Amino acid sequence: MTSDVTRRVVPPTGPVVGMVGAGQLARMTQQAAIALGVDLRVLANSFDESAARVIADTRLGDYRDLGALRAFAEGCDVITFDHEHVPTGHIEALAAGGVAVRPGAAALVHAQDKAVMRERLTAIGAPCPAWARVASAADVEGFGAEHGWPVVLKAARGGYDGRGVWVCESAADAADVLASGTELIAEAFVPFEREVAVLVARSPHGQGVSYPVVETVQRDGICVEVIAPAPGLDPEHAAHAQHVALKIANELGVTGLLAVEMFQLPGGGFVVNELAMRPHNSGHWTIEGARTSQFEQHLRAVLDLPLGSPAPAAPVVVMANVLGGADPDVFRRYEHVMAHDPGVKVHFYGKEVRPGRKIGHVTALGADLDEVRARARHAAVHLATGEYV
Amino acid sequence: MTSDVTRRVVPPTGPVVGMVGAGQLARMTQQAAIALGVDLRVLANSFDESAARVIADTRLGDYRDLGALRAFAEGCDVITFDHEHVPTGHIEALAAGGVAVRPGAAALVHAQDKAVMRERLTAIGAPCPAWARVASAADVEGFGAEHGWPVVLKAARGGYDGRGVWVCESAADAADVLASGTELIAEAFVPFEREVAVLVARSPHGQGVSYPVVETVQRDGICVEVIAPAPGLDPEHAAHAQHVALKIANELGVTGLLAVEMFQLPGGGFVVNELAMRPHNSGHWTIEGARTSQFEQHLRAVLDLPLGSPAPAAPVVVMANVLGGADPDVFRRYEHVMAHDPGVKVHFYGKEVRPGRKIGHVTALGADLDEVRARARHAAVHLATGEYV
Numbered sequence: 001m002t003s004d005v006t007r008r009v010v011p012p013t014g015p016v017v018g019m020v021g022a023g024q025l026a027r028m029t030q031q032a033a034i035a036l037g038v039d040l041r042v043l044a045n046s047f048d049e050s051a052a053r054v055i056a057d058t059r060l061g062d063y064r065d066l067g068a069l070r071a072f073a074e075g076c077d078v079i080t081f082d083h084e085h086v087p088t089g090h091i092e093a094l095a096a097g098g099v100a101v102r103p104g105a106a107a108l109v110h111a112q113d114k115a116v117m118r119e120r121l122t123a124i125g126a127p128c129p130a131w132a133r134v135a136s137a138a139d140v141e142g143f144g145a146e147h148g149w150p151v152v153l154k155a156a157r158g159g160y161d162g163r164g165v166w167v168c169e170s171a172a173d174a175a176d177v178l179a180s181g182t183e184l185i186a187e188a189f190v191p192f193e194r195e196v197a198v199l200v201a202r203s204p205h206g207q208g209v210s211y212p213v214v215e216t217v218q219r220d221g222i223c224v225e226v227i228a229p230a231p232g233l234d235p236e237h238a239a240h241a242q243h244v245a246l247k248i249a250n251e252l253g254v255t256g257l258l259a260v261e262m263f264q265l266p267g268g269g270f271v272v273n274e275l276a277m278r279p280h281n282s283g284h285w286t287i288e289g290a291r292t293s294q295f296e297q298h299l300r301a302v303l304d305l306p307l308g309s310p311a312p313a314a315p316v317v318v319m320a321n322v323l324g325g326a327d328p329d330v331f332r333r334y335e336h337v338m339a340h341d342p343g344v345k346v347h348f349y350g351k352e353v354r355p356g357r358k359i360g361h362v363t364a365l366g367a368d369l370d371e372v373r374a375r376a377r378h379a380a381v382h383l384a385t386g387e388y389v
Numbered sequence: 390m391t392s393d394v395t396r397r398v399v400p401p402t403g404p405v406v407g408m409v410g411a412g413q414l415a416r417m418t419q420q421a422a423i424a425l426g427v428d429l430r431v432l433a434n435s436f437d438e439s440a441a442r443v444i445a446d447t448r449l450g451d452y453r454d455l456g457a458l459r460a461f462a463e464g465c466d467v468i469t470f471d472h473e474h475v476p477t478g479h480i481e482a483l484a485a486g487g488v489a490v491r492p493g494a495a496a497l498v499h500a501q502d503k504a505v506m507r508e509r510l511t512a513i514g515a516p517c518p519a520w521a522r523v524a525s526a527a528d529v530e531g532f533g534a535e536h537g538w539p540v541v542l543k544a545a546r547g548g549y550d551g552r553g554v555w556v557c558e559s560a561a562d563a564a565d566v567l568a569s570g571t572e573l574i575a576e577a578f579v580p581f582e583r584e585v586a587v588l589v590a591r592s593p594h595g596q597g598v599s600y601p602v603v604e605t606v607q608r609d610g611i612c613v614e615v616i617a618p619a620p621g622l623d624p625e626h627a628a629h630a631q632h633v634a635l636k637i638a639n640e641l642g643v644t645g646l647l648a649v650e651m652f653q654l655p656g657g658g659f660v661v662n663e664l665a666m667r668p669h670n671s672g673h674w675t676i677e678g679a680r681t682s683q684f685e686q687h688l689r690a691v692l693d694l695p696l697g698s699p700a701p702a703a704p705v706v707v708m709a710n711v712l713g714g715a716d717p718d719v720f721r722r723y724e725h726v727m728a729h730d731p732g733v734k735v736h737f738y739g740k741e742v743r744p745g746r747k748i749g750h751v752t753a754l755g756a757d758l759d760e761v762r763a764r765a766r767h768a769a770v771h772l773a774t775g776e777y778v
Contacts, residue, residue: 007396007436007447009436010435010436010437010442011437013442013739013740013741014720014737014739015720027423028423030423030443031420031423031424033443034416034417034419034420034443035420035676035734035735035736035737036723036735036736036737037719037720037736037737037738037739037749039442039739040443046399047396047398047399047445048399048400052445053399053402053428053445054419054422054423054429054444054445055443055445056436056441056442056443056444056445056447058396058445287424291731291732291734291754292731292732300727305723305724305727306724306727306728306731307727307731308727308731308732309731309732311732313702330426331403331404331426334425334694335694335695338689338694338695338696338697339695342680342681342695342696342697342698343680343681343697343698343700345424345680346424346425347424347425347426348403348424348425348426349426350402350403350426350428351402352402360426365680
């Protein structure tokens with residue numbers, strides 16, 4: 001049924017948090033908001049978006065329109081984000097008008113612009129691959145000559161899930177992307193052992209916490225699996241990675257969550273790959289797997305409440321993304337998944353199923369890595385495709 | 390702000406569950422529905438009710454009006470309940486019209502009418518106190534003479550949280566309630582050691598699961614604390630209590646959750662006190678304390694999905710209700726509670742604070758009963774009153 005209904009917006013009973021964007025991150029934030037008695041409002045493009053489906057106070061508007069943002073912020077105690085696409089200038093304008101925006105523009109720009117991020121991380125001594133701004137074939141040629149090939153080109157703004165990244169074996173490979181006029185940086189190709197992520201939270205008064213370091217398994221640039229904690233990670237290396245992430249959060253003045261994606265190098269060192277300042281796919285395991293979910297943690301941080309315990313709830317937690325397959329009838333496949341494994345936790349985002357799209361995730365908890373991993377994979381693959389693995 | 394807004398009801402992406410009633414049970418069911426991708430619709434009296442605040446698809450209507458129920462059920466895959474007040478005849482009429490109602494009228498009546506419940510439990514051999522229907526002072530006098538004083542009078546319909554229960558030392562004590570014309574039963578006063586509850590779920594195709602037996606601590610007829618599992622309970626006694634609850638669910642044809650409140654007798658036996666067929670206060674601990682929350686379990690059961698694991702997530706889980714105090718500013722007190730104990734989980738129902746009203750609950754998990762209990766109590770009392778205990 002599609003029909004217009006009228007509903008009354010009633011006075012809130014708790015703090016009002018306005019989240020710009022209505023994807024699955026806002027949707028899962030609603031679960032935490034319900035518990036805390038926080039009134040969560042979202043700015044959506046349409047009422048069929050993932051979070052708009054489950055949040056009573058959904059407002060429609062364009063996040064690129066400052067007027068729409070101002071109207072949305074009216075009556076909110078704090079504004080935060082489901083994505084990083086709001087123009088920096090708009091965030092500055094909101095803050096200048098007295099709106100509490102967390103993270104603020106000065107911090108968020110580091111998750112919006114990879115050139116700005118690399119400059120700042122380099123300045124504060126956070127580990128980065130060799131990098132440079134590039135604008136021409138000669139720049140790329142020169143970077144490759146100095147740091148070796150392949151050269152990784154990245155769009156400074158707008159890339160995600162592997163989009164906006166090009167691995168170039170020669171300057172000729174870079175011709176098309178250079179011709180597009182996209183602002184680019186070049187990075188040395190890092191021969192990493194694995195990818196890990198560190199999720200930290202920081203509140204306005206400066207409290208910080210770090211979740212355990214997790215391993216993120218990517219396929220075609222998309223995260224398919226997260227293992228918490230990262231298996232076999234030396235405790236000293238783990239502490240170092242957490243220190244790096246907390247230092248970045250502090251130096252950048254992050255308020256809310258900061259996810260730091262890192263490459264782990266042979267020998268145990270790390271270099272920072274990407275930053276995100278919002279709930280992050282690498283933290284979905286925390287919903288059941290940690291004492292405080294990342295979504296609750298983000299709300300606590302942006303409301304300047306004391307942060308929650310990031311302690312894990314089981315020795316091993318594995319989250320596997322469910323990517324849309326050819327058959328959209330995911331619900332029919334709940335039966336097998338739930339009967340096969342009564343302990344696996346299913347999360348479905350209420351999104352239209354399209355091949356390759358992140359439409360949900362599953363989480364398994366236990367004591368044995370191989371067993372827990374197999375359980376999560378079985379459930380995720382079956383939900384996506386109907387196959388049995 | 391109070392204003393009317395228009396929102397579009399969009400086609401669902403998953404099964405649609407309609408829950409009649411919009412209190413905190415529906416509110417917490419929404420957290421589970423979000424994860425499962427179930428579209429939860431509630432029938433509310435007003436948009437400021439606990440669940441109406443957080444559920445996009447909120448319909449206004451009177452659950453005593455069959456027409457309103459029929460309109461509400463339109464487009465729902467199944468109808469279920471946040472409370473037991475819908476007239477039995479209305480539920481039968483919905484079912485006769487082809488609506489899947491779970492639990493059905495024939496089961497639910499046992500949670501609506503204590504006389505019907507006692508008759509049925511007696512017939513199936515479930516342990517009950519001595520009881521009888523009573524309508525006159527002579528009936529009460531006769532019951533007291535046979536089973537001893539005090540005699541407990543209960544309204545057959547409509548009581549909850551200690552309301553509708555009168556402990557009478559003599560027939561004279563019963564005069565007022567007899568004069569009111571309320572349909573009554575008399576029960577022998579049970580000199581119990583403690584109160585426990587067993588929460589089970591049963592699905593239409595007959596799968597059943599039982600959560601661990603919990604101890605419920607009451608004050609003035611209101612549950613103030615739940616300890617999971619019930620401390621010091623003999624495993625054989627626990628298994629017996631679970632067997633009784635599963636048998637009741639099966640014999641009564643319950644679909645969804647069944648909470649069986651019991652008195653534990655000196656020596657270890659049990660008698661059944663009350664039944665509820667919905668998520669129940671004695672199961673709030675399962676949100677963080679069990680692998681499957683009672684709210685997810687209820688959705689799985691009414692949708693005839695395989696049931697989830699009821700395994701506990703920690704050796705000891707304590708839930709304490711937050712009862713409204715004199716100062717309604719609960720949020721100001723979050724700061725102390727969260728700073729004092731980063732692991733305690735706070736749930737606030739978005740309800741107006743009134744003295745003695747259940748406005749939220751807290752849950753603590755751990756290994757040591759006294760410590761976990763003290764943590765939960767500290768948080769609940771402080772949130773309610775600002776006191777430090």
